[in-house]
Amino acid sequence: MSTTRGLEGVVATSSSVSSIIDDVLTYQGYNIDDLAENASFEEVIFLLWNGRLPKRSELDELTKQLAENMEVPKEVFDYMKAYPVDKVHPMAALRTAISQLGLYDEAADEMTEEANKQKAIRLQAKIPAVVTGFSRIREGKEPIAPKKELSFAANFLYMLKGEEPDETSETAFNKALVLHADHELNASTFTARVCVATLSDIYSGVTAAIGALKGPLHGGANERVMAMLMEIGNTDNVEPYIRKAIDNKEKIMGFGHRVYKQGDPRAKHLREMSKKLTGITGESKWYDMSIKIEEMVTSEKGLPPNVDFYSASVYHSLGIDHDLFTPIFATSRVSGWIAHILEQYSNNRLIRPRAEYVGPEKQTYVPVDER
Ligand SMILES: CC(=O)SCCNC(=O)CCNC(=O)[C@H](O)C(C)(C)COP(=O)(O)OP(=O)(O)OC[C@H]1O[C@@H](n2cnc3c(N)ncnc32)[C@H](O)[C@@H]1OP(=O)(O)O
């Protein structure tokens, strides 16, 4: 038996949800550049789940179903109020709350295609209320009920802040949601597929995926990019800070990727958004510092930025708390997880690879008092 560390380059399934070929990312064959410029997040959800873009009436129907399912059972918020909120990371709160949502879904273990599609809508619809509700509760405020007439992106920002976003913020947030929606067999999506391939339910699959996304080598990197920018503080400090990190062989958050070698095609959109939004807020230092870091890490380490690098200054400019960056990633990525979960169910086989045994052999049991 031979092993490949971290399963690098291993093709573990076939999928028609999204592809990365020669550093080009497509969702169901649509280039991400095209979608980022033109699509609403609701259209992308439909695309990922159905394999084609919706007609107007289909988009209206999905939007209506999402709006009707956005509210979260009161028990979920009551339970959140009992969390040690000042110590709990929002990703941990999200992981628990999504698992808890399954307790209040009578169809949680119903495995028909129709039941799973309905649960998919309920999960996608409720995740903004869960993320924003926790954010409000930890500030000692009540969660805000969604407004049915707002877009998915606008509703998220509305429920977070209590006021409807301006058009620039809504457009930027929608674009960020589109850019994060799916990404082939990344670690959290693989986790979701492994989980549901046992024929476990969709809530278990999404809960497991949230756990995987939380880690700093995956979705958790965006929050840490902002922590790095805050620590650096200003453009003059970039050079010595990054030099030290490179010399000490430290991982620089927001750089590198297992699949992309020339660069992550999502980063350029986020870079543009960062430039625009930091210009509007009058805090262009976050963008200027990011550009300087990118120049240094790219030229000295040959590592281009990934999706997490510029999303940090984008979300910061939208006035979002830094520890909500990864839950926002999850709010978008749940659409991709669900697409992969439904695809897995439709052609399922248990995922159970092998491990090469490298431990001791031919051991003989010795009673505990004789060891
Ligand atoms: C949405 C996402 O998940 S995008 C990724 C988000 N994660 C991050 O931004 C965290 C920082 N980046 C990383 O840790 C890595 O680049 C990963 C996890 C994304 C990819 O990891 P892998 O494909 O396993 O690459 P691996 O970690 O083995 O790195 C290969 C080499 O490049 C170096 N390297 C990779 N990324 C970085 C980085 N960000 N900073 C410094 N060095 C790096 C490694 O130290 C290693 O060097 P070595 O061969 O001298 O030991």
Ligand SMILES: O=C([O-])CC(=O)C(=O)O
């Ligand atoms: O594909 C990966 O390994 C990580 C990533 O960029 C994503 O999940 O968006």
